[in-house]
Structures are given as structure tokens and as C-alpha cells.
Amino acid sequence: MDAAGVSWIELDDHEGDDVIATLTHQAVSAGRTVTCYSGDRDLLQLAADEVTILNPARRQIRPQDVHDRHHVHPDQWPDYRALTGDPADNIPGIRGVGPKTAADLLAGGIHLEHLRDSPRLERPRCRAITGQYQQLLVWRDLIRLNTAVPLPRNPVTGRPSTTMPRAATLLEELGLW
Structure with a gap:
């Protein structure tokens, strides 16, 4: 990543999707648009006019796509998944x-x-919801992304990223070719 000039952050005490959510929030606050490439469905809650989710099938997901497919808005995603369950998060x-x-x-x-x-x-x-209401709120909080993770540095500059070098050039510079 360094050789390609790509900023990166690694934190031992936070989940990757929370770091992505924080970076996305910072970028949007700085007036940038964001594309998140991930198969993590929790990131659907980030979909907004300024934020596109690109899944591994290379399908762009916008807020209307979330609503068209699941009949909820992106900000309702944690509520929806708490109700329906989320096997990836053991809910x-x-x-x-x-x-x-x-x-x-x-x-x-x-x-x-x-x-x-x-x-x-x-x-x-729906009667079971009343009996499990407090647990439902806990599950939702587990699914909700944290957009305020303290980051060691702020890579969001408000400027476009530099152009990535060609893969062959990068491999040669790293002595891997």
C-alpha cells in the first residue's frame, strides 16, 4: 500500500467496518464522494447520495437499491437486521x-x-418482539456502525487520491517481478 501511495490504517481494537464507516463519514464531511468496495452487508447502512457500496459482484448499491430490495432505508438497516437476524454477526x-x-x-x-x-x-x-425488546436493541447496537473511531491520523484531505502506478511498475519496484 505504501509503495502504491495508498493511505491505510490498521487498528487492533476496532472492527474494520467501523474504521471504514469513520473514514466514510470524514470524507463525506469534507465534501467528497465515497465508494466502499465490500461484501459486508452491514455497510449498506452507509449508502447515501455521496456513498456508493460496490459489492464483489461489481454491483453498485445506492440508497434506492437498498430500499428496492429490502424495503427499508439505509439508516434502518441495523433495525432490520436485528429483527431478521444476521448470521455473519451471530445475531x-x-x-x-x-x-x-x-x-x-x-x-x-x-x-x-x-x-x-x-x-x-x-x-x-410479532408478540415475541415485546419479550425480547431489550435484546433486540443490543443486537441493533452490535450491527450499527461506529462513525467516530479515534484514528491515528486523518487520511481524508478533501483532495483526490494520487493516480495509482501500473501493477507491473509496482511489482518491479518491490522486487517481486
């Missing part, structure tokens, strides 16, 4: 609440705080 979700029910419960842009006393929970399959 079981609420038994009997699948993607459609979760999206219906969160319709209109509401979050879990609004759901607790909502008549939406009167449906039989």
Missing part, C-alpha cells in the same frame, strides 16, 4: 420475523424506538 433475530415482516414493521421509516408501543406488534408473530 439470531426474532423467531418468526423474516424480511417481509421486518420491512412491514419498519414501514414509513420508523425505528425500533417507535415500534415498542406500536399497534404493529399486535400481530401474533
Whole structure:
């Protein structure tokens, strides 16, 4: 990364997706647009007009794509995944609440705080939510990305990155070719 002139940060005490979220937040605050290349679905909560998620299938994901596919807005992603479960984060979700029910419960842009006393929970399959409400909030907090990780330096300058050297040139400079 150094040889290619690419800034990088490695932290032992924070998850990579939180570092990405912090860098994304800083870049957007500096007026830059961001593309995050990742298959980590937790990053869908970062999708915004200024932030595109590019998954390994090279599909660009924008806020409308999140809504079209999951019927929730990016800022509702942690609520949605807490309800449905997130195997990647070892979160079981609420038994009997699948993607459609979760999206219906969160319709209109509401979050879990609004759901607790909502008549939406009167449906039989949603009664389990009331009994697991505190656990649901814990799960959501585990899924929520931290955009305030203290970074050892701020690589966000507000200027475009330098042009990357050709791979062959870089390999020769590193003595790998």
C-alpha cells in the first residue's frame, strides 16, 4: 500500500467496518464522494447520495437499491437486521420475523424506538418482539456502525487520491517481478 501511495490504517481494537464507516463519514464531511468496495452487508447502512457500496459482484448499491430490495432505508438497516437476524454477526433475530415482516414493521421509516408501543406488534408473530425488546436493541447496537473511531491520523484531505502506478511498475519496484 505504501509503495502504491495508498493511505491505510490498521487498528487492533476496532472492527474494520467501523474504521471504514469513520473514514466514510470524514470524507463525506469534507465534501467528497465515497465508494466502499465490500461484501459486508452491514455497510449498506452507509449508502447515501455521496456513498456508493460496490459489492464483489461489481454491483453498485445506492440508497434506492437498498430500499428496492429490502424495503427499508439505509439508516434502518441495523433495525432490520436485528429483527431478521444476521448470521455473519451471530445475531439470531426474532423467531418468526423474516424480511417481509421486518420491512412491514419498519414501514414509513420508523425505528425500533417507535415500534415498542406500536399497534404493529399486535400481530401474533410479532408478540415475541415485546419479550425480547431489550435484546433486540443490543443486537441493533452490535450491527450499527461506529462513525467516530479515534484514528491515528486523518487520511481524508478533501483532495483526490494520487493516480495509482501500473501493477507491473509496482511489482518491479518491490522486487517481486
